Amino acid sequence: MISYDEKKHLVYKAIFIVASALIVLSIVRILVLHHDAQDIALIYDLIFKEMFFSISSAVFIIFILYLSIKKELYQVNNKAVTYAFKDALTGLNNRHYLNNFLENFTSLRKEDTDFAVVFIDIDRFKLINDSLGHSTGDCILKSLALSLQSLIRPGDTLCRYGGEEFVIIFTEIYKQDVLRKVEQIRESIERRTFECKEQKITISAGISFGLRDDDINEVMEHSDKALYMAKDAGRNCVKVFNLTQ
Numbered sequence: 426m427i428s429y430d431e432k433k434h435l436v437y438k439a440i441f442i443v444a445s446a447l448i449v450l451s452i453v454r455i456l457v458l459h460h461d462a463q464d465i466a467l468i469y470d471l472i473f474k475e476m477f478f479s480i481s482s483a484v485f486i487i488f489i490l491y492l493s494i495k496k497e498l499y500q501v502n503n504k505a506v507t508y509a510f511k512d513a514l515t516g517l518n519n520r521h522y523l524n525n526f527l528e529n530f531t532s533l534r535k536e537d538t539d540f541a542v543v544f545i546d547i548d549r550f551k552l553i554n555d556s557l558g559h560s561t562g563d564c565i566l567k568s569l570a571l572s573l574q575s576l577i578r579p580g581d582t583l584c585r586y587g588g589e590e591f592v593i594i595f596t597e598i599y600k601q602d603v604l605r606k607v608e609q610i611r612e613s614i615e616r617r618t619f620e621c622k623e624q625k626i627t628i629s630a631g632i633s634f635g636l637r638d639d640d641i642n643e644v645m646e647h648s649d650k651a652l653y654m655a656k657d658a659g660r661n662c663v664k665v666f667n668l669t670q
Contacts, residue, residue, distance in 0.1 A: 514563060515570035518584040523592060526582060530641045541603040542644050543593040544631045544652040545573070545610075548660040550589035557622055564621035569628075572617065576610050592645075600634055607632060607663050615661065627661035634665075 510522035518526075547553075547569065554562040566589065573583055573591060582594040595603050607630050614628050631651025635644040651666040658664060 512585040515567050515585050517570050517574075517591075518582070520584065520586055523582075523584040523586065526584075526594075527641055527645070539598075539600070539637070540635045540641070540644075541595040541598065541600070542633050542635070542641070542648040543595070543603070543607055544586070544648045545591040545593065546629050546652055546656070547589040548627045548629055548656075550626075553624065553626070557624065561621050561624065565619055565624060565626060568619045568621060569614065569626070572614060573610065576613060577606070592648075594641075603632060603634070604663070604665070611661070611663055629655035629660050630663045631655055632663065632665045 510518055510525070512519040547565070550562065550565075553565065566585075570583075570585065570591070573593070577583055577593060578595075578598075580596070582592075582596075584592045586592045593607075595606070598606075611628055611630060614626065618625050629652060631648050631654060633644045633647035633651055635641060647666040647668075651664045654664040654666075655662050
């Protein structure tokens with residue numbers, strides 16, 4: 426497979442051929458104009474045909490290479506965007522993606538639909554890292570990410586918020602269904618033994634609900650507060666933010 430640099434070299438070479446051919450044709454044309462000779466005209470005709478073939482070939486090469494390079498640049502750009510929005514460890518959407526998602530959330534969301542934001546945190550994760558090592562901690566993060574992906578709906582938004590925190594955004598779903606789903610996630614994680622030194626973990630979760638035109642950034646803050654409520658309540662539980670609290 427031809428590398429990107431090799432393709433650029435071929436393009437430059439083809440351009441050089443075209444430029445050289447045009448220069449030669451110009452020189453021959455001047456000779457013909459200044460020497461009204463039939464043999465020179467014949468030579469010019471032969472050179473013109475040869476140069477026309479060379480130029481056509483070079484232009485064709487330039488066009489094909491241009492399309493190829495353009496495709497490669499498009500793929501590179503797509504990969505760059507993907508990497509910018511993906512968490513390298515878990516493969517989930519990252520906080521940069523979430524911030525971009527939040528900026529466009531109002532326009533993306535259907536009118537008159539409620540939504541919920543859920544913050545999830547691994548209980549005592551620092552203790553796991555300190556006692557079992559960061560490799561075990563990374564293994565747990567990756568395994569938890571896969572578990573969360575399998576437990577939510579295809580249209581839900583899941584991100585690694587940072588460290589051991591994850592965020593889920595549910596749209597077009599009833600409150601009782603969110604509560605049931607998050608509790609199902611918590612119980613599933615509690616029962617599971619991760620293939621990371623046979624480690625078991627628990628999670629805490631905070632939920633906040635948004636109605637119609639509520640500011641999702643404010644709902645995010647409420648969900649974060651609900652998570653701290655779950656931590657204060659002893660961990661391994663789910664708490665819902667209430668404005669009266």
